[in-house]
Amino acid sequence: MRTKTTKLSVPSKPGLDLPMLGDIGSQVKMADIAMLAGVSESTVSRALAGSKLVNAVTRKRIEDIAASQSYSIDQRARNLRLSRTGTISVVFPLSHESEQGIADPFFLEMLGNLADELSNRGYDLLLRKIRSDVPRMLADLLREGRTDGVLLIGQSTQHGLINELAQSYRPLVVWGARQPDNGYITVGSDNIGGAAAAVRHLLACGHRRIAFLGNRQLPEVAARYQGYSQALNEAGLAVAPDLLLPVPFDRQGAFAAISGFLDRDRAIDAVFASSDIVAIAAIRALDQHGLKVPHDVAVVGFDDIMVAAAYTPALSTVRQDIALGASTMVDLLFRRIEGEVVASVELPTTLMIRASSERLG
Amino acid sequence: MRTKTTKLSVPSKPGLDLPMLGDIGSQVKMADIAMLAGVSESTVSRALAGSKLVNAVTRKRIEDIAASQSYSIDQRARNLRLSRTGTISVVFPLSHESEQGIADPFFLEMLGNLADELSNRGYDLLLRKIRSDVPRMLADLLREGRTDGVLLIGQSTQHGLINELAQSYRPLVVWGARQPDNGYITVGSDNIGGAAAAVRHLLACGHRRIAFLGNRQLPEVAARYQGYSQALNEAGLAVAPDLLLPVPFDRQGAFAAISGFLDRDRAIDAVFASSDIVAIAAIRALDQHGLKVPHDVAVVGFDDIMVAAAYTPALSTVRQDIALGASTMVDLLFRRIEGEVVASVELPTTLMIRASSERLG
DNA sequence: ACCCAAACTACAATCGATTGCAATCAACTT
DNA sequence: AAGTTGATTGCAATCGATTGTAGTTTGGGT
Numbered sequence: 001m002r003t004k005t006t007k008l009s010v011p012s013k014p015g016l017d018l019p020m021l022g023d024i025g026s027q028v029k030m031a032d033i034a035m036l037a038g039v040s041e042s043t044v045s046r047a048l049a050g051s052k053l054v055n056a057v058t059r060k061r062i063e064d065i066a067a068s069q070s071y072s073i074d075q076r077a078r079n080l081r082l083s084r085t086g087t088i089s090v091v092f093p094l095s096h097e098s099e100q101g102i103a104d105p106f107f108l109e110m111l112g113n114l115a116d117e118l119s120n121r122g123y124d125l126l127l128r129k130i131r132s133d134v135p136r137m138l139a140d141l142l143r144e145g146r147t148d149g150v151l152l153i154g155q156s157t158q159h160g161l162i163n164e165l166a167q168s169y170r171p172l173v174v175w176g177a178r179q180p181d182n183g184y185i186t187v188g189s190d191n192i193g194g195a196a197a198a199v200r201h202l203l204a205c206g207h208r209r210i211a212f213l214g215n216r217q218l219p220e221v222a223a224r225y226q227g228y229s230q231a232l233n234e235a236g237l238a239v240a241p242d243l244l245l246p247v248p249f250d251r252q253g254a255f256a257a258i259s260g261f262l263d264r265d266r267a268i269d270a271v272f273a274s275s276d277i278v279a280i281a282a283i284r285a286l287d288q289h290g291l292k293v294p295h296d297v298a299v300v301g302f303d304d305i306m307v308a309a310a311y312t313p314a315l316s317t318v319r320q321d322i323a324l325g326a327s328t329m330v331d332l333l334f335r336r337i338e339g340e341v342v343a344s345v346e347l348p349t350t351l352m353i354r355a356s357s358e359r360l361g
Numbered sequence: 362m363r364t365k366t367t368k369l370s371v372p373s374k375p376g377l378d379l380p381m382l383g384d385i386g387s388q389v390k391m392a393d394i395a396m397l398a399g400v401s402e403s404t405v406s407r408a409l410a411g412s413k414l415v416n417a418v419t420r421k422r423i424e425d426i427a428a429s430q431s432y433s434i435d436q437r438a439r440n441l442r443l444s445r446t447g448t449i450s451v452v453f454p455l456s457h458e459s460e461q462g463i464a465d466p467f468f469l470e471m472l473g474n475l476a477d478e479l480s481n482r483g484y485d486l487l488l489r490k491i492r493s494d495v496p497r498m499l500a501d502l503l504r505e506g507r508t509d510g511v512l513l514i515g516q517s518t519q520h521g522l523i524n525e526l527a528q529s530y531r532p533l534v535v536w537g538a539r540q541p542d543n544g545y546i547t548v549g550s551d552n553i554g555g556a557a558a559a560v561r562h563l564l565a566c567g568h569r570r571i572a573f574l575g576n577r578q579l580p581e582v583a584a585r586y587q588g589y590s591q592a593l594n595e596a597g598l599a600v601a602p603d604l605l606l607p608v609p610f611d612r613q614g615a616f617a618a619i620s621g622f623l624d625r626d627r628a629i630d631a632v633f634a635s636s637d638i639v640a641i642a643a644i645r646a647l648d649q650h651g652l653k654v655p656h657d658v659a660v661v662g663f664d665d666i667m668v669a670a671a672y673t674p675a676l677s678t679v680r681q682d683i684a685l686g687a688s689t690m691v692d693l694l695f696r697r698i699e700g701e702v703v704a705s706v707e708l709p710t711t712l713m714i715r716a717s718s719e720r721l722g
Numbered sequence: 723a724c725c726c727a728a729a730c731t732a733c734a735a736t737c738g739a740t741t742g743c744a745a746t747c748a749a750c751t752t
Numbered sequence: 753a754a755g756t757t758g759a760t761t762g763c764a765a766t767c768g769a770t771t772g773t774a775g776t777t778t779g780g781g782t
Contacts, residue, residue, distance in 0.1 A: 028504075029738060040762045045740055055760060072504040076441045077738030080767050085437065087487075105667075108469035115488050124507065125488045126448075127476050143389075143433040145768090146485065251667065280671050287673075306466075306612065310641050312648075312673040390768060401732045406770055416730060438768030441737050506738090 028071045036069070037062045048073065079145075088118055088333065089126040089147040091138065093156040104249060104277055105305040106322070107153055110175070113326035114151060121334070123148070138165055138172075149333050151175070155186075155219050173333045175325065177219035178344050185336065186344045187329045191220055194318035194349030195227025196234075198300045199272055201316075201351060203235050205358075207270035207298055211243045213258065213282060214274025218249075221274045224302060228272055243268065247278055254281035262289045269297055270357070276301035276308045276317055283313075283356065298357040304350075314354035321347055389432045397430070398423045409434065440506075449479055449694065450487040450508040452499065454517040465610060465638055466666040467683070468514055471536070474687030475512060482695065484509070496526045503530060510694050512536070516547075516580050534694045536686065538580035539705050546697065547705045548690045552581055555679035555710030556588025557595075559633055559661045562677075562712060564596050566719075568631035568659055572604045574619065574643060575635025579610075582635045585663060589633055604629065608639055615642035623650045630658060631718070637662035637669045637678055644674075644717065659718040665711075675715035682708055 034041045039058065047054045047062040054062075079085050090111060111127070118125045126147055130137040141147055149171035155162060159179055166172055166184035174186045202210050212228050214221040229239045242265065247257040254277065262285055271286075273279035279301030283293050291297050293313055301308060304319035328345050335342050395402045400419065408415045408423040415423075440446050451472060472488070479486045487508055491498040502508055510532035516523060520540055527533055527545035535547045563571050573589050575582040590600045603626065608618040615638065623646055632647075634640035640662030644654050652658050654674055662669060665680035685708055693703050 031738080041739075042741075042763080043761055053760070058760080070500065070504070072501050074441075074738055075505040075507050076437060076444075076446065077506075078740080080437045080441050081738080081740050083437075083767065105466060105469070108466070108473065111472070111488075112469065115490060119490060127472075127486045127488055129476060129480060139431065140433055143431070144436040145438075146436050251671065280668075283673070284671060307641075307668045307672075310612065310645060310672075311668075312644070392768080402769075403733080403771075404731055414730070435768055439770080442768080442770050444737070
């Protein structure tokens with residue numbers, strides 16, 4: 001007694017293939033296409049999926065009808081059925097400091113690159129910031145079935161929690177520093193090597209009192225500090241604790257911290273900053289204290305964000321290859337989703353020597 | 362003959378409310394909660410939705426059980442049923458020029474702010490870049506049922522197409538310039554007023570040959586040009602066509618265009634750039650041509666991106682309030698989704714006078 | 723005690739697609 | 753001409769939640 005209850009949800013003329021802009025947002029569904037083609041939904045589904053179970057002629061006809069109706073598959077329903085989402089979440093753990101938002105250009109550039117990589121693979125990018133409770137938020141994200149995988153940008157100070165989470169959740173790749181007890185996959189730069197190269201360069205320029213600017217609580221900064229002290233040791237120098245300044249990553253905070261430092265101590269001849277944003281803040285602070293860069297104090301940053309080269313003076317810095325980093329993260333994530341066993345990756349860095357650290361006279 | 366086929370997908374101990382990190386990603390579903398609570402799925406659904414049809418005691422018990430199982434509603438299924446998505450798409454039409462990615466910090470900052478606004482309202486942000494065919498891509502996005510609304514960042518050169526699309530698709534808000542024949546809602550800055558203020562400032566400093574840098578094909582740039590010529594006219598000056606340089610918005614392209622210009626014409630005493638990125642490229646190009654800013658040439662930009670103030674020389678610019686822009690867009694979008702009739706908004710700008718346009722000695 | 727309304731709760735259809743398995747049909751074998 | 757095979761296609765269950773409607777229980781009135 002099943003009557004043909006299926007009706008074309010949109011009373012559009014089947015034969016014509018007009019642009020049909022008017023249909024946008026309307027509800028042409030697979031059943032409609034099936035009716036128009038005189039086949040079952042199954043066949044439409046298979047035809048559109050390119051299954052070889054469907055006769056080529058039938059498929060062509062279905063495809064044409066679908067196109068003429070400007071039909072596209074409802075991803076909600078599809079995802080529900082396939083228990084997947086076609087979406088990868090990019091998560092930024094916001095530090096307690098800059099509760100505002102994603103401030104650092106480095107991360108924004110990273111985000112742009114990730115969006116490219118993911119859309120190349122036909123995935124969407126779900127952007128989410130999380131306050132503090134990383135595992136809880138991530139767990140929700142996963143349970144809600146919104147995402148096929150997670151890219152966590154920065155470890156913040158949550159290494160332990162991330163590690164715990166990674167025990168039970170596989171499709172996760174983290175940008176940051178490899179930790180000795182990493183239970184999760186990381187992609188990051190060779191922070192130690194990059195920092196050491198930068199400091200060697202400063203030493204080669206004749207600088208001896210080189211300040212280190214950065215919050216060593218963060219694993220990446222800790223690694224950069226390690227490179228810093230390693231280079232000093234190679235040169236037979238010891239780390240001077242009074243030259244270590246824990247500055248935050250945001251512009252204002254960094255500027256304030258550095259200004260405060262310079263108020264009481266100006267006996268430095270170089271600065272190694274843990275990010276370009278910090279380096280630029282340092283240059284401004286130095287300037288306000290009457291110290292010229294590079295004449296009085298040489299400055300080297302880290303990241304090579306777009307403004308670094310454009311800055312005046314052009315900023316010497318340790319370049320991280322953001323595009324490569326993004327594509328590596330995405331690559332590893334998908335391989336891990338496929339079940340492959342993959343290892344963390346450490347990307348090489350390049351020392352970019354520019355005006356801010358020119359060799360002394 | 363329906364037997365209880367429903368089984369707890371996860372054999373976890375119902376009574377305990379351990380952290381249950383191990384359950385992340387597993388498949389506790391509503392039926393499981395219903396079984397544990399000894400009620401039907403309907404009741405669980407209603408309880409969790411806060412419906413007052415459910416006894417308070419029952420609700421509490423259900424909530425507790427759900428919590429102890431660290432259950433959350435599957436959004437895929439929920440969205441399918443409700444035909445909604447809980448997601449707003451932010452779409453960047455990529456210009457033909459910078460096919461690479463979202464390069465301009467202004468847009469990235471905007472993105473960060475939008476992410477904040479949306480997550481405050483419990484919505485997710487789906488990031489999508491589209492190549493060129495705006496309406497087609499948007500239409501797909503909508504038909505796929507992935508999104509409840511669209512925020513289009515920048516009109517690119519697609520005003521006509523957007524207008525057409527807007528005929529049939531309502532939940533759309535565009536960042537850009539209001540056009541005379543706008544069929545869609547825009548949020549944007551007072552480009553005319555801002556530009557006029559900048560140029561008046563340059564005129565007041567005694568400059569007369571003020572170059573305009575920007576691609577006037579883009580509606581926003583066209584409006585800024587309008588402000589530029591308006592200010593010149595007020596001062597009894599005519600626009601000199603040889604001072605109008607159509608530069609692209611990306612750093613390299615802008616630099617190249619400006620360098621080329623300076624190679625043949627250096628009789629300018631000021632520059633009004635249609636964005637800070639262009640302004641910074643101009644300063645570099647001027648520098649390479651032996652022209653000092655602001656001594657030889659004054660420069661004013663547009664946007665006031667974070668680096669503007671930090672640049673050396675600090676960049677004078679027309680400030681756009683990105684945070685306000687983002688919150689306005691989101692606000693308008695949701696009001697429009699609710700069916701309210703809303704109008705386009707033009708936000709005030711602020712002229713920030715800094716070192717790059719200091720008054721001539 | 724008995725009846726009725728109020729207050730809850732369960733049933734079953736529904737959202738739109740996917741897919742294992744059964745059914746159909748034409749062509750080919752002998 | 754009957755049997756077999758392979759190529760196609762359709763049926764119906766399923767993914768996990770929501771909700772209109774019908775059914776059950778409880779409490780109050782008399």
